[in-house]
Amino acid sequence: xxxxxxILTIFAILSSVAYxxxxxxxxxxDTSIAIQAATLLDGTSVEPxxxxxxxxxxxxxAAVNQGGTPPTGxxxxxxxxxxxxxPGLIDTHTHIFLQGEDPAAGGYDIQLLKFPASFRSAxxxxxxxRCLDQGFTTIRDVETEGAGYGDIGIKMAIxxxxxxxxxxxASTRAISVxxxxxxxxxxxxxxxxxxxxxxxxxxxxxxxxxEQLANGADWIKVYMTHRSWVDKHGRLVSxxxxxxxxxxxxxxxxxxxxxxxxxxxxxxxxxxxxxxxxCDSIEHGLDLDDSAISQMLKQGTWLVPTLAVYYYDWAPExxxxxxxxxxxxSAHEVSFKKALKAHVKIAFxxxxxxxxxxxxxxxxFGYMVKFGMSPTEAIQAATVKAAELLDMxxxxxxxxxxAYADIVAVAGDPLTKIDALKEVSFVMKDGAxxxxxx
Numbered sequence: 001x002x003x004x005x006x007i008l009t010i011f012a013i014l015s016s017v018a019y020x021x022x023x024x025x026x027x028x029x030d031t032s033i034a035i036q037a038a039t040l041l042d043g044t045s046v047e048p049x050x051x052x053x054x055x056x057x058x059x060x061x062a063a064v065n066q067g068g069t070p071p072t073g074x075x076x077x078x079x080x081x082x083x084x085x086x087p088g089l090i091d092t093h094t095h096i097f098l099q100g101e102d103p104a105a106g107g108y109d110i111q112l113l114k115f116p117a118s119f120r121s122a123x124x125x126x127x128x129x130r131c132l133d134q135g136f137t138t139i140r141d142v143e144t145e146g147a148g149y150g151d152i153g154i155k156m157a158i159x160x161x162x163x164x165x166x167x168x169x170a171s172t173r174a175i176s177v178x179x180x181x182x183x184x185x186x187x188x189x190x191x192x193x194x195x196x197x198x199x200x201x202x203x204x205x206x207x208x209x210x211e212q213l214a215n216g217a218d219w220i221k222v223y224m225t226h227r228s229w230v231d232k233h234g235r236l237v238s239x240x241x242x243x244x245x246x247x248x249x250x251x252x253x254x255x256x257x258x259x260x261x262x263x264x265x266x267x268x269x270x271x272x273x274x275x276x277x278x279c280d281s282i283e284h285g286l287d288l289d290d291s292a293i294s295q296m297l298k299q300g301t302w303l304v305p306t307l308a309v310y311y312y313d314w315a316p317e318x319x320x321x322x323x324x325x326x327x328x329x330s331a332h333e334v335s336f337k338k339a340l341k342a343h344v345k346i347a348f349x350x351x352x353x354x355x356x357x358x359x360x361x362x363x364x365f366g367y368m369v370k371f372g373m374s375p376t377e378a379i380q381a382a383t384v385k386a387a388e389l390l391d392m393x394x395x396x397x398x399x400x401x402x403a404y405a406d407i408v409a410v411a412g413d414p415l416t417k418i419d420a421l422k423e424v425s426f427v428m429k430d431g432a433x434x435x436x437x438x
């Protein structure tokens with residue numbers, strides 16, 4: 001009978017391999033590298049640049065020249081002639097502690113009720129590596145779904161070189177109110193864990209924001225709507241959560257400490273409270289009415305639409321859940337097109353974790369283009385625009401002197417075939433090479 005190898009043993013082996021890769025990459029980051037690129041989309045130029053030499057010193061880009069000879073003594077990486085080079089991609093809406101939980105395997109609830117923190121952290125470590133492999137060198141992770149401050153731990157492990165992964169802007173636990181987040185539906189006499197930090201009243205919610213910021217949150221994530229359904233008139237309705245006064249307390253605390261607030265908001269009352277209360281980004285925004293769009297333009301509020309996730313796992317059409325699923329997707333398409341036409345600021349986000357990390361992150365680009373963005377606009381949403389949302393203009397999302405050396409390459413031309421972004425052949429983050437063409 002063959003001997004079984006435990007999950008922890010396998011993880012230990014994978015961890016040792018990953019650590020060796022990170023150590024090698026960090027050593028490389030102390031050197032200088034010249035990258036020869038036949039085609040470059042630098043994040044800001046409308047037209048691609050050709051025959052470009054990118055010089056990297058340490059973890060920064062030192063020069064981007066039209067042609068030329070690599071400086072003496074540098075490692076030279078010549079990328080294939082059919083490759084397109086881009087800035088490291090940025091996903092501004094992820095959940096590394098979620099794995100697209102399969103209902104047949106216990107769904108959302110089982111991870112909070114049965115999975116040890118070590119198991120969830122091991123899965124999150126794999127998710128982080130998948131980000132890099134797919135060319136996403138930066139993410140904004142918008143809550144840990146009951147894993148507490150686990151995203152801070154993963155971020156520390158990446159920054160200190162123990163595991164490979166993207167640069168993380170962490171939102172830790174997220175905030176909602178009583179009845180505003182699962183776990184739900186259990187015997188009310190039993191205390192069960194919840195996916196977010198639930199509090200009520202401006203004082204307690206301000207304290208929750210303070211706790212999360214004190215424990216390392218880069219952003220504060222707030223759920224301004226919860227359940228959604230289709231009413232008897234066929235309209236999509238979303239349950240509001242925080243009151244305006246409650247959200248203002250959270251936003252005031254975050255802004256006072258120079259941090260921003262991301263608000264999950266689908267539609268209706270909760271969406272308008274989010275805008276009135278000072279949210280910096282609207283996550284999803286399934287049904288933006290004209291008033292909301294006008295207010296977003298006036299306030300400079302960002303939209304992170306996350307389109308692809310709403311085309312997964314629809315319930316049967318003749319059920320309340322099925323009608324809801326179809327109404328979400330239908331309203332979302334219209335909403336995205338209206339926001340795009342009005343020139344609302346849009347950043348790339350996927351809700352990865354809500355869908356399996358084994359699926360292509362770049363599938364989101366296809367929906368953005370299908371619903372009206374040009375390929376250039378979609379790419380900029382995941383580079384220069386996403387960097388602006390993160391207050392990292394000039395440092396991320398561009399291939400330019402002084403920026404962090406986050407550089408990726410894909411096979412083919414994404415300006416003519418957006419799905420080329422699914423075929424990442426080269427990944428450099430912080431001047432360290434994590435993936436090379438085969």
